Amino acid sequence: MMSKVLIVMGSDSDWGKMKDCVVTLKDLGITPEVKICSAHRTPEQAAKLSKNAKDNGFSAIIAAAGLAAHLPGVMAAFTTLPVIGVPISAGSLAGQDALYSIAQMPPGVPVATVAIDGSKNAAILAGQIIAGFDNKVAVKLTLLKEEMQDKVKIKQEKLDKILEEEL
Numbered sequence: 320m321m322s323k324v325l326i327v328m329g330s331d332s333d334w335g336k337m338k339d340c341v342v343t344l345k346d347l348g349i350t351p352e353v354k355i356c357s358a359h360r361t362p363e364q365a366a367k368l369s370k371n372a373k374d375n376g377f378s379a380i381i382a383a384a385g386l387a388a389h390l391p392g393v394m395a396a397f398t399t400l401p402v403i404g405v406p407i408s409a410g411s412l413a414g415q416d417a418l419y420s421i422a423q424m425p426p427g428v429p430v431a432t433v434a435i436d437g438s439k440n441a442a443i444l445a446g447q448i449i450a451g452f453d454n455k456v457a458v459k460l461t462l463l464k465e466e467m468q469d470k471v472k473i474k475q476e477k478l479d480k481i482l483e484e485e486l
């Protein structure tokens with residue numbers, strides 16, 4: 320059976336920034352389940368999703384929100400699963416409000432925070448957590464790293480050519 324990750328986002332307006340997360344999880348062979356859910360607007364649903372996540376077979380939770388982003392912290396309050404927070408750029412502070420709200424958790428309730436709109440890294444980090452017990456995911460992550468190295472190698476070769484021929 321494939322490992323599963325629960326993705327919650329505060330609003331459907333966050334979806335454009337979260338699509339890459341879903342694509343990356345699927346590329347890693349992880350099943351994503353996506354729910355719109357808010358600590359402010361649907362607090363009971365947020366608590367329920369988090370409390371039940373482990374029993375429902377999820378290995379990690381990715382929580383994305385913009386503005387005063389309390390959702391990741393509230394999800395972390397109700398579970399022992401690792402919670403990864405994605406600050407979304409929304410509103411006049413362009414995601415800095417969400418970044419601080421997500422990263423500055425009090426001792427005892429950590430949320431692993433990625434960059435503003437860094438939803439791809441949230442997926443890779445969830446993959447790295449899962450790779451500890453799911454070897455299929457570990458293999459895919461190794462391939463991902465090799466692909467990155469190959470891409471940089473090609474860029475270096477192009478640059479070397481320019482340096483040699485044009486300068």
Ligand SMILES: Nc1c(C(=O)O)ncn1[C@@H]1O[C@H](COP(=O)(O)O)[C@@H](O)[C@H]1O
Pocket residue numbers: 328329330331332333356357358359360383384385386387388389390391407409
């Ligand atoms: N930060 C939160 C929470 C929460 O933390 O519970 N719920 C919604 N939101 C955020 O409000 C922004 C605007 O939402 P709307 O576009 O629905 O007005 C979104 O970025 C959402 O994540």
